Amino acid sequence: MSNVKELTTSDFTGSVVSHKGVAVVDFWATWCGYCTQMAPVYAALSSQLGDQVFFGKVDSDAEPELVQQYEVEVLPTFLIFKDGRVVDRKIGAMPLETLKQAVLAHV
Numbered sequence: 001m002s003n004v005k006e007l008t009t010s011d012f013t014g015s016v017v018s019h020k021g022v023a024v025v026d027f028w029a030t031w032c033g034y035c036t037q038m039a040p041v042y043a044a045l046s047s048q049l050g051d052q053v054f055f056g057k058v059d060s061d062a063e064p065e066l067v068q069q070y071e072v073e074v075l076p077t078f079l080i081f082k083d084g085r086v087v088d089r090k091i092g093a094m095p096l097e098t099l100k101q102a103v104l105a106h107v
Contacts (some may be wrong), residue, residue, distance in 0.1 A: 004046045007056040009065050015056055016081055022106050023054040023081040029061050032075040034093040041096045042078075048100070052107050082106045 007015055007025065016023045026042050028035035046055035060067045060075060070079060070086065080088040080103055090102050 003050040004043060004055045004057050007058050007063075007066075009063050012056075012058070012063075012066055015054065017084040019054050019081065020083055021054070022052070022103065023056065024103055025079045025081070026055075026057040027060050027067060027070070027072045027075060027077040027079070028057060029059065029075050031061075035076045037093050038076050041094075041099065044096055045100055045103070049103060049107075053103060078102075080106055 004026070005015060016025060024045075026035075026038070028039070042055070042057070046053075049055075058066050060072065066072075070077075072079075074091050076092065078090040078099060079086050080090070087106050088102055090099060
């Protein structure tokens with residue numbers, strides 16, 4: 001089962017920036033075809049790595065402040081944080097293994 005947390009501007013800092021260790025955030029939108037394609041991939045990854053990594057997602061239309069703050073220009077964008085800092089950024093649709101290897105590089 002997926003353990004992806006829906007994030008808003010108000011809980012982003014507490015959930016991601018203050019998180020010790022690795023956190024991954026999916027910036028997505030309901031109208032984005034690649035976002036829809038990646039949703040089950042992201043959920044599967046969170047099921048595989050959820051005991052080691054925090055997984056969150058941000059609805060880009062609902063949280064424009066976060067989109068601007070993190071300079072998200074293309075959806076989906078996956079930001080990988082380590083101890084509150086962005087350490088990697090993956091953009092667009094990709095296979096599960098590609099995203100998984102990017103995350104594991106920081107665990």
